Each structure stands twice: as structure tokens, then as C-alpha cells.
Amino acid sequence: MIESDELLSIRAAELYYEEDKTQDEIGSILALTRWKVGRLLAQAKASGFIRIEIVHPRARRLPVERRLRETCGLADAIVVSTSGVDDQEELQSRTAQAAADYLATLRPVPRTLGISWGRTLDDVSRHLEDGWASGVDVVQINGGVSLNRRAGTAASTAVTIAQKAGGHATLLPSPAILERLETKRAIESDRAVAAVLDLASGADAYLFSAGTADATSVLVDSGYLTPDDVSELVRRGAVGDVVGRYVNSNGAIVDPRLDERTIGLPLESLRAAQLSIAVIAGAAKHAVARAVVGSGLCTVLVTDEETALHLIENHPTVQDSEDHA
Amino acid sequence: MIESDELLSIRAAELYYEEDKTQDEIGSILALTRWKVGRLLAQAKASGFIRIEIVHPRARRLPVERRLRETCGLADAIVVSTSGVDDQEELQSRTAQAAADYLATLRPVPRTLGISWGRTLDDVSRHLEDGWASGVDVVQINGGVSLNRRAGTAASTAVTIAQKAGGHATLLPSPAILERLETKRAIESDRAVAAVLDLASGADAYLFSAGTADATSVLVDSGYLTPDDVSELVRRGAVGDVVGRYVNSNGAIVDPRLDERTIGLPLESLRAAQLSIAVIAGAAKHAVARAVVGSGLCTVLVTDEETALHLIENHPTVQDSEDHA
DNA sequence: GCGTTCTTTGCTCATATGAGCACGCGCAGT
DNA sequence: ACTGCGCGTGCTCATATGAGCAAAGAACGC
Numbered sequence: 001m002i003e004s005d006e007l008l009s010i011r012a013a014e015l016y017y018e019e020d021k022t023q024d025e026i027g028s029i030l031a032l033t034r035w036k037v038g039r040l041l042a043q044a045k046a047s048g049f050i051r052i053e054i055v056h057p058r059a060r061r062l063p064v065e066r067r068l069r070e071t072c073g074l075a076d077a078i079v080v081s082t083s084g085v086d087d088q089e090e091l092q093s094r095t096a097q098a099a100a101d102y103l104a105t106l107r108p109v110p111r112t113l114g115i116s117w118g119r120t121l122d123d124v125s126r127h128l129e130d131g132w133a134s135g136v137d138v139v140q141i142n143g144g145v146s147l148n149r150r151a152g153t154a155a156s157t158a159v160t161i162a163q164k165a166g167g168h169a170t171l172l173p174s175p176a177i178l179e180r181l182e183t184k185r186a187i188e189s190d191r192a193v194a195a196v197l198d199l200a201s202g203a204d205a206y207l208f209s210a211g212t213a214d215a216t217s218v219l220v221d222s223g224y225l226t227p228d229d230v231s232e233l234v235r236r237g238a239v240g241d242v243v244g245r246y247v248n249s250n251g252a253i254v255d256p257r258l259d260e261r262t263i264g265l266p267l268e269s270l271r272a273a274q275l276s277i278a279v280i281a282g283a284a285k286h287a288v289a290r291a292v293v294g295s296g297l298c299t300v301l302v303t304d305e306e307t308a309l310h311l312i313e314n315h316p317t318v319q320d321s322e323d324h325a
Numbered sequence: 326m327i328e329s330d331e332l333l334s335i336r337a338a339e340l341y342y343e344e345d346k347t348q349d350e351i352g353s354i355l356a357l358t359r360w361k362v363g364r365l366l367a368q369a370k371a372s373g374f375i376r377i378e379i380v381h382p383r384a385r386r387l388p389v390e391r392r393l394r395e396t397c398g399l400a401d402a403i404v405v406s407t408s409g410v411d412d413q414e415e416l417q418s419r420t421a422q423a424a425a426d427y428l429a430t431l432r433p434v435p436r437t438l439g440i441s442w443g444r445t446l447d448d449v450s451r452h453l454e455d456g457w458a459s460g461v462d463v464v465q466i467n468g469g470v471s472l473n474r475r476a477g478t479a480a481s482t483a484v485t486i487a488q489k490a491g492g493h494a495t496l497l498p499s500p501a502i503l504e505r506l507e508t509k510r511a512i513e514s515d516r517a518v519a520a521v522l523d524l525a526s527g528a529d530a531y532l533f534s535a536g537t538a539d540a541t542s543v544l545v546d547s548g549y550l551t552p553d554d555v556s557e558l559v560r561r562g563a564v565g566d567v568v569g570r571y572v573n574s575n576g577a578i579v580d581p582r583l584d585e586r587t588i589g590l591p592l593e594s595l596r597a598a599q600l601s602i603a604v605i606a607g608a609a610k611h612a613v614a615r616a617v618v619g620s621g622l623c624t625v626l627v628t629d630e631e632t633a634l635h636l637i638e639n640h641p642t643v644q645d646s647e648d649h650a
Numbered sequence: 651g652c653g654t655t656c657t658t659t660g661c662t663c664a665t666a667t668g669a670g671c672a673c674g675c676g677c678a679g680t
Numbered sequence: 681a682c683t684g685c686g687c688g689t690g691c692t693c694a695t696a697t698g699a700g701c702a703a704a705g706a707a708c709g710c
Contacts, residue, residue, distance in 0.1 A: 014384065014385055018387040022667090052342045062340070360661080361659075
């Protein structure tokens with residue numbers, strides 16, 4: 001029964017899916033009633049013999065999204081299909097596209113959107129369509145405009161997103177990390193900076209990415225940290241950075257001294273936010289993604305299938321809550 | 326239109342196939358009429374965005390079979406799925422299984438079945454179920470019983486197939502290739518041998534495989550030919566052997582002198598047969614498969630998907646008919 | 651500007667499919 | 681043997697889907 005029924009269900013599936021026969025026709029071919037065929041087909045599906053895949057760069061993985069939402073307690077999850085993706089480039093692009101799509105269809109439309117900056121966010125900004133919303137103001141939530149070697153990327157990301165929505169951008173005129181705590185305090189209390197930070201903390205939604213904790217980080221690239229600094233952070237458990245702040249696998253700040261010199265929205269504000277969207281893709285970022293999701297830094301995650309599955313596997317339900325400072 | 330419709334059809338497909346929504350539900354989600362959704366879905370399928378695959382060791386590829394039948398003018402074609410097959414072993418086994426299944430469901434049941442011998446055929450015999458038919462007599466169509474190193478494989482193949490069908494086996498008591506033409510003639514005219522050959526030429530159906538033209542061939546393994554002999558044959562265009570006879574890519578005999586010393590059914594008998602089933606699998610046998618199919622040696626081919634696609638690509642419609650002798 | 655033609659849209663209707671149910675068969679306990 | 685239970689089977693009926701069609705709309709030439 002088990003054996004022969006399995007084979008029959010395969011034959012039925014071949015005729016149904018590959019030959020577009022009706023269940024009735026299959027019935028007469030295999031000498032079965034059409035109800036039996038229906039059950040065989042259901043059985044084949046249930047046993048996982050039928051694999052249906054949607055192959056398209058814009059395809060999403062709804063079942064994975066659901067699982068991700070459920071196991072990680074996210075308000076929403078966007079998972080892009082990873083099938084047939086050869087290079088990281090493509091994967092980044094697909095994810096950014098998905099994030100752009102998500103933003104564009106977001107309801108209610110946020111009046112102010114707080115964003116970080118970096119390669120990923122810039123990618124999102126470029127994938128957004130002109131007129132994706134009307135009148136969304138964009139605020140930077142962490143510093144880093146001027147020092148960035150690829151001058152203006154951070155600024156242009158914000159400006160592009162705002163322009164395409166017919167709103168205007170507010171930049172955070174400050175470095176990402178200051179060398180001395182006093183300088184940081186001084187800058188922070190500067191009226192212009194304080195106003196932006198204030199605006200940022202009141203944003204309706206946040207959109208940010210995360211960086212890996214290695215020498216390829218934008219913070220290294222921009223000269224805020226040396227590769228050695230990063231190595232030391234890694235030694236102390238850093239898995240990546242979120243809006244310029246290095247966190248360990250529990251999502252806790254790795255180096256409070258460094259963090260104190262970092263300008264921008266504190267991570268707690270992200271955690272408290274009604275809507276904070278993280279865009280994280282690629283195998284290199286699995287660890288940060290886990291930290292971000294596990295520690296409640298985002299309510300919505302946009303990612304690739306592989307990363308999503310990784311997160312589900314290692315269900316990032318925080319086991320130990322805090323780390324030693 | 327093209328752009329937005331494509332995206333919509335992907336969204337619809339996700340909801341339909343991955344979330345098991347009804348077209349009507351999708352309609353209300355995407356703000357479309359259910360007919361539009363239906364069309365979008367049809368479009369997605371037509372554009373090839375929906376890939377349905379049946380993952381099972383016994384799964385076949387009906388559409389490929391159809392194409393193979395049509396482009397190669399075969400009476401029937403059996404193509405096994407190659408998805409997720411790691412090793413050659415598995416592929417051989419799947420193909421043999423399919424051949425066994427095909428034999429078992431063959432109608433009308435042949436009264437006498439002519440078979441060759443070798444690893445593939447032996448595999449088929451082992452996959453046949455006991456009682457796969459009732460009263461099928463089996464005849465060997467080419468020599469090679471005694472000399473074979475793996476003693477008795479050829480004989481056991483025939484006997485197994487016959488036994489499982491409740492019929493009896495007739496072996497061809499002769500080497501595959503004789504060293505001297507006179508010996509061959511003498512053996513051929515021996516009453517016992519002649520009777521078997523006569524029986525063989527009158528079989529209702531033939532089942533055979535093909536070997537590659539290299540040192541791994543069973544003919545080398547059995548000591549009928551030396552690796553050097555084979556190299557020479559290859560130099561002269563041999564792509565493999567069929568029932569002990571080496572053919573070139575047009576399916577023509579490579580070395581008529583050698584062929585004259587080979588005992589067994591001539592290839593012309595296979596070509597003239599009402600029903601001759603070739604079982605050929607594996608990348609190494611693409612060339613022989615092409616020769617067999619292209620020169621009409623079989624009316625039915627059992628093979629793997631990869632080989633089938635190769636045959637379809639290089640549609641083996643015989644371009645030049647005969648080769649120089 | 652106007653008619654023509656081709657495409658797209660929303661429909662009706664026939665068909666295909668799935669849910670739920672009652673029957674009958676086989677099996678075990680008494 | 682009898683009876684109760686469980687399972688697979690084939691059914692009825694509601695629902696989902698696809699074919700075909702007429703009208704609306706867009707694109708084009710005159």
C-alpha cells in the first residue's frame with residue numbers, strides 16, 4: 001500500500017503537473033477513480049514530492065517569511081528568493097529592491113523616516129521609484145557625513161530617498177565616532193546637531209542596515225576605526241555594527257567607552273520604535289542579523305532566503321539576556 | 326504594463342502557490358478581479374516563472390520524453406529525473422529501475438525477449454519484480470557467456486529476467502568475439518548456436534544497452550579486446566558498442582573485419598525490429614546514445630534527463646547516412 | 651477628427667477540484 | 681461466528697477555475 005501508492009502518486013503527479021491532464025483523465029489512464037487521484041496528488045504534495053518554485057529576481061518566499069515572523073517575533077519579514085543567485089552583488093541588489101518595494105507599499109506612510117547610511121541603504125535609495133510616496137521627510141540617525149571617503153554617499157542616500165518621495169532630507173552634520181568623549185558631548189549639544197537628533201528620535205519609522213565586524217566595514221573604510229580596533233572589538237565578541245555601534249551576538253554594546261563617543265540614535269531608541277526596518281543580506285552578515293533580530297533591534301526584517309533560514313534554524317530567542325560590560 | 330504586470334504576476338504566484346490562497350482571495354489582496362489574477366497566473370506559468378519539479382527517485386520527465394520522442398522519432402521514450410542525483414551509481418540504478426518498470430507494463434507482453442548483457446542489463450534484471458510478467462522467454466542476442474571474468478553475470482541476467490517472468494532463458498553458448506573468422510563461422514553453424522541465433526532473430530522484442538568505447542568497456546574487461554584494440558577503434562571513429570559491435574557516431578560498424586568475427590544478432594535485425602528497447606544512461610554514454618538513437622537502432626529509449634536533453638539539443642537526425650568502410 | 655483594428659477587461663457558463671459523508675470491507679476481541 | 685472499530689472508497693455537493701465572448705479602451709492610419 002505505502003509502496004505502491006507512493007509510486008502511483010508520482011505517476012499521477014507527472015501527468016497532472018507536467019502533462020496538464022485533468023484528475024479525471026489521469027483516473028482513466030491509471031485505472032483509478034478521480035477521487036483516488038485527488039488523494040494521491042494531495043499525498044504527493046504532503047510528502048513534499050512536489051516542489052514548486054517561483055524563479056524571478058523579484059520573487060519572495062512567503063512561507064519562509066511567515067516562519068521567520070513567527071519564530072523571531074517580528075511584525076513583518078520580507079525574504080527574497082535566493083535561487084540561482086551567483087554573486088553577492090545580485091543578492092544585495094535583490095534585497096535592496098525588496099526593501100524599496102516594502103517602503104513604497106508601507107501603510108500608513110511615515111511622515112518622518114530615520115535612516116542610517118552605508119552601501120545597503122544607498123542601494124535601497126537607488127531602487128526606490130520616483131514618487132514612491134508623497135511627502136516623507138528623511139532624517140539621518142547616525143553621523144558620518146563628512147569623513148566618508150566616498151564623499152557624499154551618506155548624504156546622497158538620504159537626499160535621494162527624500163527627493164523621490166517629494167519630502168526633504170535632514171542630515172546629521174557630525175562624524176560617526178569622535179576621538180574624545182568631550183568633543184562628542186560638545187557636538188551633541190550643538191543646537192543644529194541636537195535638533196537633528198531630536199527629530200531623529202521622534203521619527204515614525206527607521207530604516208537601517210548592519211555591517212560586519214571586520215576590516216571591510218564602512219567604519220574602517222571611512223577612517224573612523226583602524227583594522228586593529230575592529231580586531232579588538234571582535235576579540236571582545238563583536239559580530240557587527242548597527243548604526244555605527246558594535247554589538248555582540250546578544251545585541252549588546254561591545255565597548256561602552258567607544259559607544260559613548262559614537263554620535264547618533266542610541267540602540268534603545270530603535271528597540272523602542274514602533275517600526276524599525278532592518279535590511280541585512282548575505283552570508284557574511286548572518287551573525288549580525290541574528291544579533292539584530294534576537295535583541296529586538298528591528299520589528300521588520302528584509303533579508304535573503306539563506307539568511308532567513310539561518311535565523312530560523314538558530315532561533316534567536318535570546319537565551320542569555322545581557323552580557324558583562 | 327509589461328513591467329508592472331510581471332511583478333504582479335509574481336506576487337500572485339507567491340500567494341497562489343506558496344500560500345494556497347484562492348484566486349479570488351488574491352484578487353482582493355492585490356485589488357484585482359479574480360479573472361485578472363487567473364490571467365496573471367497563466368502568464369507567470371507561460372513565462373516560465375513557475376517551476377514545478379517532482380522530486381522522487383522514481384520520477385520521470387514526461388515533457389522531455391515527449392520532446393525526445395518527437396525530435397528523434399522514437400516510438401516511446403522513458404526519461405528519469407536526474408535532480409539531486411550525486412553519483413553515477415544512483416543514476417544507473419534509477420534508469421534500470423525505469424527500464425524494469427517499462428518492461429513490466431509493456432503491452433502486449435512479448436512472448437520472447439532478446440537481450441544483450443552487461444552491467445546495465447544486469448541492473449535491470451535485479452530491479453524487475455518477481456512475476457513482472459507471465460511466461461516470457463528470454464534469449465541472449467550476443468555471445469559472451471564463458472569468457473566473462475565476472476563469471477555468469479551474462480547468464481544470470483538472462484536467467485533472472487526469465488525466472489521472474491516465469492519463462493525460461495536460452496543462453497547463447499559462444500564467445501562474443503572470435504579470434505579467427507573461420508572459428509566464428511564454425512561456431513555459428515553449430516546446431517545449438519544456430520538455433521539460439523534463430524530464436525533470437527525472431528524475438529518479439531529486444532532489450533539492450535550500449536557500452537562506451539574506452540578501456541572500461543566490458544569487452545576489454547572480459548578479455549575480448551585489449552585497451553589498444555579499443556584505442557584503435559576510437560581512432561577510427563568508434564563511439565561505443567552495441568551488442569558487442571563497435572559503431573561510429575552514425576551508428577555504422579567501425580571495423581567490418583572485427584564485426585565479422587563477432588557473434589550475435591546483426592545490428593540490422595535490431596533496426597528492423599518492431600520493438601527494441603535501449604537502456605543507456607550517464608554522461609559517458611552521450612555519444613553512443615546519439616549513435617543508437619540517430620541510426621534507428623532502438624524504437625524505445627530508456628535514459629536519464631541529462632542524456633535526453635543532450636540528444637534533443639544535438640537532434641540526431643542522421644545527416645550523413647553511411648561512412649566509408 | 652474619425653473610423654478601424656487590436657488588446658484588455660469583466661462577464662457567463664461549463665468544468666475541475668476539494669470537503670465532507672456514508673458505506674463496506676477487513677481486522678481484532680469476545 | 682458476532683460485533684465493534686478503523687480505514688479506505690466512492691459518492692454528493694459546494695467551490696474554484698478556465699474557456700469563450702461581448703463590450704470598453706487604446707493604438708493606428710486615413
